[in-house]
Amino acid sequence: MKYKSLVAIDDYSKDDYLEIMDLAAYFEKNPVQKLLDGKVAATLFFEPSTRTRLSFESAVNRLGGKVLGFSDSSQTSVSKGETLKDTILMVGCYVDLIIMRHPLEGAARYASEISKVPIINAGDGANQHPSQCLLDLYSITKTQGTLENLKITMVGDLKYGRTVHSLIMALSHFNPTFSFIAPEELRLPEEYRTFLQQRNIPFEEHTELAPNINDCDILYMTRVQRERFADPLEYEKVKNVYILKNSMLDHTKPNMKILHPLPRVNEISTDVDDNPKAYYFEQAQNGVYTRQAIICKVLQLK
Amino acid sequence: MKNTKTLSVSAIENGTVIDHIPAQNLFNVISILGLDQLTESQITFGYNLPSEKLGRKAIIKIADKFFEDIEVDKIALVAPHAKLNIIRNYEVVEKRQVNVPEQIFNIARCMNPKCITNHENIPTKFRVINDGKVKLKCCYCEKDTDIEHMKLVNK
Numbered sequence: 003m004k005y006k007s008l009v010a011i012d013d014y015s016k017d018d019y020l021e022i023m024d025l026a027a028y029f030e031k032n033p034v035q036k037l038l039d040g041k042v043a044a045t046l047f048f049e050p051s052t053r054t055r056l057s058f059e060s061a062v063n064r065l066g067g068k069v070l071g072f073s074d075s076s077q078t079s080v081s082k083g084e085t086l087k088d089t090i091l092m093v094g095c096y097v098d099l100i101i102m103r104h105p106l107e108g109a110a111r112y113a114s115e116i117s118k119v120p121i122i123n124a125g126d127g128a129n130q131h132p133s134q135c136l137l138d139l140y141s142i143t144k145t146q147g148t149l150e151n152l153k154i155t156m157v158g159d160l161k162y163g164r165t166v167h168s169l170i171m172a173l174s175h176f177n178p179t180f181s182f183i184a185p186e187e188l189r190l191p192e193e194y195r196t197f198l199q200q201r202n203i204p205f206e207e208h209t210e211l212a213p214n215i216n217d218c219d220i221l222y223m224t225r226v227q228r229e230r231f232a233d234p235l236e237y238e239k240v241k242n243v244y245i246l247k248n249s250m251l252d253h254t255k256p257n258m259k260i261l262h263p264l265p266r267v268n269e270i271s272t273d274v275d276d277n278p279k280a281y282y283f284e285q286a287q288n289g290v291y292t293r294q295a296i297i298c299k300v301l302q303l304k
Numbered sequence: 305m306k307n308t309k310t311l312s313v314s315a316i317e318n319g320t321v322i323d324h325i326p327a328q329n330l331f332n333v334i335s336i337l338g339l340d341q342l343t344e345s346q347i348t349f350g351y352n353l354p355s356e357k358l359g360r361k362a363i364i365k366i367a368d369k370f371f372e373d374i375e376v377d378k379i380a381l382v383a384p385h386a387k388l389n390i391i392r393n394y395e396v397v398e399k400r401q402v403n404v405p406e407q408i409f410n411i412a413r414c415m416n417p418k419c420i421t422n423h424e425n426i427p428t429k430f431r432v433i434n435d436g437k438v439k440l441k442c443c444y445c446e447k448d449t450d451i452e453h454m455k456l457v458n459k
């Protein structure tokens with residue numbers, strides 16, 4: 003059997019993205035599919051991430067597979083100094099698929115090179131988290147009916163936010179227009195601006211939130227974290243500028259949806275939650291269907 | 305007067321002369337080519353020699369040793385203008401330049417302290433990016449390491 007690990011979002015082509023979108027829609031309509039009957043998946047979480055782990059485990063269970071693994075490496079042989087290589091080779095003897103999260107960057111790529119079973123990267127440090135990006139794409143597809151020709155406005159920490167960077171790469175295949183709203187300190191890094199320029203993808207940059215959200219189809223909010231600022235005064239200056247309030251949504255487009263990779267702290271005021279444009283909780287639900295789709299594609303089951 | 309520069313280091317009968325090495329990178333070149341591991345060849349170094357192009361250059365003469373292209377291209381990162389003279393019977397029979405390779409394996413260390421290659425015993429792997437400035441993109445953590453900050457793998 004041939005398989006292909008999913009480590010980084012650019013491991014996938016445009017066709018792969020569309021295939022995941024179709025599969026996720028299929029699982030949303032037909033959630034119980036015993037495609038993993040008799041198969042075992044490992045969830046190796048070398049650092050805790052409860053939401054991501056539960057979402058993957060739910061996906062495996064809905065597909066009829068069994069899950070084993072750990073949710074924190076402090077209770078395992080890893081804490082006794084076992085190398086990543088040994089852990090991956092050992093676990094690969096027990097399971098058909100490894101879903102892993104690791105605090106070090108590149109851990110999943112390395113695991114995919116040595117493992118005899120496929121690897122799904124559920125986050126490697128600040129580097130890649132491709133299932134998050136694919137569930138964002140699925141949420142966009144579901145709410146807009148397409149990924150093509152959309153205006154996507156991204157807000158908050160555009161410098162360090164890996165979900166932002168992955169989404170830019172993935173959407174670049176679909177003729178988007180971007181708008182980036184961030185404080186100067188957290189502006190989108192130059193390599194991504196160059197990436198867009200080289201592909202003739204139009205984008206604008208702003209520092210103010212309220213006046214710049216009325217023309218977008220997707221408003222992608224991220225958290226502005228205090229610890230990202232070298233100067234605490236700078237944080238104090240901008241922290242309230244990027245809080246989305248219900249009153250700001252009056253003149254936004256009717257089809258517009260608000261996404262957020264969660265967890266949210268205060269960057270979306272709770273009075274937005276009941277607005278039909280708020281989509282971040284459904285977005286989490288979409289994560290299970292998307293992860294069912296990823297598991298099936300990685301194992302070439304569908 | 306004509307011969308003062310070439311006489312700085314004595315001539316060899318057969319072997320390889322590597323010229324136009326930036327002086328500060330002489331020891332990196334030695335390390336990358338593993339010259340410190342050679343037990344047979346006689347090796348002569350010239351260090352801090354005047355150079356119009358480089359300010360101060362280094363030169364290495366290695367007797368009875370000929371390199372594969374793929375070996376020599378590894379030094380392009382630290383000595384991009386290096387020139388090789390292949391010597392047979394005191395004559396230069398071939399001259400060649402070094403080419404920056406597309407990928408480099410286990411020569412440089414990744415600059416990212418959170419990279420897996422800095423925590424486990426994993427051979428490093430980089431794609432060489434050249435957008436005006438040569439950079440190494442780590443095949444694991446995907447971060448860039450620039451040549452000025454590049455540290456070599458301890459072998």
Ligand SMILES: [Zn+2]
Nearest residue numbers: 414419442445
């Ligand atoms: Zn690295």
